[in-house]
Amino acid sequence: MVLQNDQNYGESTRSVHGGEGHQKALDSITDPIVMASTYTFSDTQAVIDYIEEKQQRGEYGRYGNPNESVVERKLANLEGGQDAVLFSSGMAAIVGVIMAKLNAGDEVVFFDECYHRSREFCSQHMSRFGVITRQVEACNYDAMEAAITSNTKLLVSESPTNPHLSVVDLERFAEIGKRKGIETLIDATLATPHNIKPLSYGVDYVLHSATKYLAGHNDLLAGAIIGNSDKLEDIRYLRGILGSINSAHNCYLLQRGLKTFDVRMERHNKNGQAIAEFLEMHPRVSKVYYPGLASHKYHEVAVKQMNGFGGLITFELANADWRETADVVDRCTIPKIAPSLGGVESLIEQPLIMSYYELPAEERASYGIRDNMIRMAIGIEDTEDLIQDLKQALAG
Numbered sequence: 001m002v003l004q005n006d007q008n009y010g011e012s013t014r015s016v017h018g019g020e021g022h023q024k025a026l027d028s029i030t031d032p033i034v035m036a037s038t039y040t041f042s043d044t045q046a047v048i049d050y051i052e053e054k055q056q057r058g059e060y061g062r063y064g065n066p067n068e069s070v071v072e073r074k075l076a077n078l079e080g081g082q083d084a085v086l087f088s089s090g091m092a093a094i095v096g097v098i099m100a101k102l103n104a105g106d107e108v109v110f111f112d113e114c115y116h117r118s119r120e121f122c123s124q125h126m127s128r129f130g131v132i133t134r135q136v137e138a139c140n141y142d143a144m145e146a147a148i149t150s151n152t153k154l155l156v157s158e159s160p161t162n163p164h165l166s167v168v169d170l171e172r173f174a175e176i177g178k179r180k181g182i183e184t185l186i187d188a189t190l191a192t193p194h195n196i197k198p199l200s201y202g203v204d205y206v207l208h209s210a211t212k213y214l215a216g217h218n219d220l221l222a223g224a225i226i227g228n229s230d231k232l233e234d235i236r237y238l239r240g241i242l243g244s245i246n247s248a249h250n251c252y253l254l255q256r257g258l259k260t261f262d263v264r265m266e267r268h269n270k271n272g273q274a275i276a277e278f279l280e281m282h283p284r285v286s287k288v289y290y291p292g293l294a295s296h297k298y299h300e301v302a303v304k305q306m307n308g309f310g311g312l313i314t315f316e317l318a319n320a321d322w323r324e325t326a327d328v329v330d331r332c333t334i335p336k337i338a339p340s341l342g343g344v345e346s347l348i349e350q351p352l353i354m355s356y357y358e359l360p361a362e363e364r365a366s367y368g369i370r371d372n373m374i375r376m377a378i379g380i381e382d383t384e385d386l387i388q389d390l391k392q393a394l395a396g
């Protein structure tokens with residue numbers, strides 16, 4: 001029994017069993033970690049059969065490994081897609097898609113609230129190969145349409161965005177792509193398939209930094225792109241050339257992390273909502289960005305299309321300069337100061353310092369990064385412990 005694409009099972013069942021064989025190699029309950037850089041053929045005819053695609057099997061480690069195949073099937077299953085291609089990081093996945101799909105002279109349109117390295121890759125590196133990047137204000141669909149030309153090949157957005165948690169109306173986003181004959185990609189790292197399934201809205205590609213919630217334990221890097229098999233073929237082929245593949249051991253850790261994906265997400269959602277509500281009521285907090293709050297700019301869209309709002313919360317302190325803001329961060333005892341999100345451990349950081357320190361103040365401001373802003377990636381600790389910790393940190 002392989003539960004691949006069997007959407008009749010619940011999400012927790014598919015997190016545990018999806019994509020896996022019922023009976024595995026060596027009768028092991030877990031998939032054995034296959035440490036091999038190359039795969040042997042019994043004779044010359046076996047090589048010919050493989051090349052003529054009469055036999056599915058391993059060839060050379062850069063083109064894939066058995067542990068990776070299991071994780072790809074599990075991710076495709078959870079996302080409700082036909083296939084998934086796993087990469088060595090979220091960025092490697094972004095690079096893989098963009099390089100596979102765009103040629104010199106092609107254009108890509110981004111919503112501007114996006115992971116800064118994705119933006120940097122397109123605007124500073126793909127530009128060297130003649131690809132043109134256009135950025136428009138997040139969730140401004142008219143601006144996105146206006147930026148489309150006859151050369152536009154791809155529309156890209158995150159949802160929710162980081163760190164403002166803006167939620168894209170995926171129906172509108174996908175509709176623009178379909179009407180204009182342009183492919184669409186959503187980086188749904190912050191939402192995960194637990195909270196939203198972009199493919200069901202007609203989006204062509206879903207991208208994840210599996211480093212975050214999918215792996216869930218702050219102990220590995222990986223990325224994935226999920227969609228229809230025919231659209232992923234060239235991406236997988238290019239990955240074999242780029243070499244941005246995961247080791248068998250890394251894949252095993254990701255598979256293990258995914259077993260608890262559903263139960264972890266329930267706690268992330270519960271903690272996120274409770275802490276966002278606590279922060280919003282706190283007199284020292286002037287603004288909270290969390291799609292689960294009625295005050296959030298995109299609350300209505302979020303409620304319509306999401307099953308929960310995740311563990312990422314951004315908030316601003318009332319009348320605080322950067323130093324007073326840093327003091328609140330430093331007084332926290334449970335969340336650790338670090339970039340990243342989606343792991344079982346809560347993390348906290350000041351975007352000004354962690355991600356934008358080297359940028360000129362005007363540029364930072366143009367991305368909506370304020371000195372008094374704190375970003376928390378809520379883990380799966382007890383809700384009340386996290387609230388008590390924040391209470392004392394804010395009391396300072």
Ligand SMILES: *Cc1c(COP(=O)(O)O)cnc(C)c1O
Pocket residue numbers: 089090091092115158162187189190209210211212221222223
């Ligand atoms: C972390 C992240 C990435 C990059 O993923 P890596 O695994 O760090 O390469 C891309 N998009 C979003 C939204 C992210 O949070």
